[in-house]
Amino acid sequence: MQLVGLILGLTALARIAQLAYEYYSRRWENLLPAIDVEQATADAVETSTATKLLKLSSSAWAGFRRFVVAAKIRESADVVTFHLVPQDGKPLPAFRPGQYVMLGLKIPGQKRTIRRCYSLSSGPSAECYQVTVKQVPEGLASTHLHDKVDVGTPLNVAAPAGSFHLNETSSKPLVMISGGIGITPFLSMLEVTTKQPERRVIFVHSVRNGREHIRKEELQELADTFHQIRIITIYTAPDDCDILGIDYHGSERITVDSLVRLLGSLDAEFYLCGSAAMTKSLTVQLKDWGVPEDSIQSEGFGGATSVPAAPQPVPATTVVSSPAATQVTFQQSHKTVFWHPGMETILELAESHGVPINSVCRSGDCGACRIGILAGCVQYKDSCGDSCEEGSCLPCRAQPVGDLVLNA
């Protein structure tokens, strides 16, 4: 009885503390003192993708390598971590914290190999590769991984790749911002930052609530042990049992305004990972605040802004448009279509006309969409200057410069 009384008393106290916090402020950044940052592919493209991957990691392998699932660990209701070990038992090449692997999945009912990227969620010192997968509603690969892949299942894994990785030589303050499952590359990066005691690290993690907050205790322990690391947790839809000030620091979505209030200065290196919508919006805001482009790295995991456009019915051959419009010919598909100013990428143009092009990351990172340029040249969206690329291109980021003939 005494124990029950004690528990009830503690619960009441916790609730009072929560209400006091809420009364004090709804703004999460007000809950913390300002930080002085100053101080403180289809099988046809498999080869080209593999070649790119190979270039990115010198001791890596070409194409897919056979791995086997050594452990499957449930992190939350819809997130699972897989430990992957190579079937040949040979050593694994090191990777850079933040990089991902591409899985090539044979899924019943699918004619082609389904390729999906997953960030490595362990530090480079781990003896196996780890990937942490969130099951997305009606998601083909994530549902297959959750439901059909178990300890002992073989998996095809491409070598670690990706330009979104920690600059380990920099000593500039590091601000890492993740939304939801976008935490995965940071789990890897954080391990490395524990070896950089002189570098200030702020990790802002936004998630719906405590039920979806994976690795909560592990992260808390990290912040308690390594004083250069500060972790700020945002619950955008906290449950009744989530206690403000104990489980999380606030409910406001991360904006650059709130970061400025929290950090005092934006002189830092920023790493953003989450939905494409989140990373895109924060990148624009940071640039507007004057953060140099080379101080911002971001990786979008897909979702809202990267959903392929539904194919529109078009005639099998040339589409008539104004004579001044740029003409893009997809040679293998026997389609010539017109590029309209305001279109984002050649990939979107192709998809809107039913031209099949493989895509995985849709951000120019994985190389899965690479196709040959037969005539003309392209420029890259969001890149500086007016450089024109010939030979082959990544249509997920490329735009035509004049008339173009593509091998697709």
Ligand SMILES: Cc1cc2nc3c(=O)[nH]c(=O)nc-3n(C[C@H](O)[C@H](O)[C@H](O)COP(=O)(O)OP(=O)(O)OC[C@H]3O[C@@H](n4cnc5c(N)ncnc54)[C@H](O)[C@@H]3O)c2cc1C
């Ligand atoms: C570089 C990179 C690293 C990635 N790392 C991880 C990781 O560590 N962990 C992880 O779980 N995922 C990660 N992803 C996302 C992953 O590759 C898949 O896109 C994701 O698992 C969904 O694939 P699917 O086949 O299950 O869904 P699909 O069948 O492709 O999509 C089904 C539906 O879900 C929507 N959808 C697709 N992707 C998302 C998404 N990410 N969020 C919300 N809705 C979505 C689609 O719009 C569609 O409506 C990463 C992606 C990239 C490009």
Ligand code: FES
């Ligand atoms: S889809 Fe990954 S580079 Fe284009």
